Amino acid sequence: MSVLTFLKPRGSSSVARERLQLILAHERAERSETGRPDLIITLREEILNVIAKHVTVERDKVQIKLERGEGVSTLGVDIEFPVDAISKAKPKAKRAIA
Amino acid sequence: MAKVLCVTSGKGGVGKTTTTAALGAALAQAGEKVCVVDFDVGLRNLDLIMGAERRVVYDLINVTNGDAKLPQALIRDKRLENLSLLPASQTRDKDALTDEGVERVMGELREKFDWIVCDSPAGIERGAQLAMRHADVAVVVTNPEVSSVRDSDRIIGLLDSKTVRAERGDSIEKHLILTRFDPARADRGDMLKVDDVLEILSIPLLAIIPESLEVLRASNVGCPVTLNNPLCAPSRAYIDAVRRLKGETVPMAIPSDRKSLINKLFTRRAA
Secondary structure, three states: OOHHHHHOOOOOHHHHHHHHHHHHHHHHHHHHOOOOOOHHHHHHHHHHHHHHOOOOOOHHHEEEEEEEOOOOEEEEEEEOOOOHHHHHHHHHHHHHHO | OOEEEEEEOOOOOOOHHHHHHHHHHHHHHOOOOEEEEEOOOOOOOHHHHOOOOOOOOOOHHHHHOOOOOHHHHOEEOOOOOOEEEEOOOOOOOHHHOOHHHHHHHHHHHHHHOOEEEEEOOOOOOHHHHHHHHOOOEEEEEEOOOHHHHHHHHHHHHHHOOOOHHHHHOOOOEEEEEEEEEOHHHHHHOOOOOHHHHHHHHOOOEEEEEEOOHHHHHHHHHOOOHHHHOOOOHHHHHHHHHHHHHOOOOOOOOOOOOOOOHHHHHHHHHHO
């Protein structure tokens, strides 16, 4: 037993409290993502389908992020497509309307 | 108007059945007409804790399925005439409970009693969700220990989303009962403090039940602790909880059974 033993914080309950606060903050955020854990996946699929009607995109070039802030959450959609995808898109879009 | 109270926790073995029996008996002792209902189908134990295990003829499933009438299944307590038990089935499983059957039985119970205290099974699945479904008030039983607190948080989430009240847009009254609490360990920093648990779960505290041999003794003889020894520390905590449930303002305390040295010597000799 050394002097250090006396300097260490007493007991393990403070560790328990911190671990709980951390994991529960995480789990609550997951649960309350408007109450749907699969929300991101659903959004990604539906956004992809809408875009695919007009331009050709690769699935792994689409990134969807949901960030939770105080009071407001932001949805960020990041889609990367090749330079010629837009020029090709026009006739395709017309065909879709016709 | 009748109130349906659900005793729930998520985690098993934290004291749901003990709490159901203790609150039910204390409410009856306070003059209320009470029925305690065991929802733990397949693993019933409320009958054993209430000392009525040899008097079970029909159970909750028989009533929800229409094989028996509610009055046939109700077991009236031998010590308190205004306390009844509706036991769970031991041979069936939780899938035998139907939503419509439970709704009908809860409606019938509301007509007969002032308080219906439902003992939830452990877990977060169908059985636990059916037990809380029709509740007006929920008592979340938690031990000052990480896994119990985490599971209680899950249960609180379910209370806010899966109950009839929540679905109607009404709020459900939620209370915390902290069981198996040891003030000495908490003081030494070896156990979560009351304030730690309250801060994390952020629902109002209904009672702190100290760890006590009296709870084990009461279960051994099949008598709710509040009836078996109304003066012991856990009973005093449960009786205060009931007064708070009935709307009284009672200062929060952690009752203790600590005896003086002379008292200790005397009881040892008497034993």
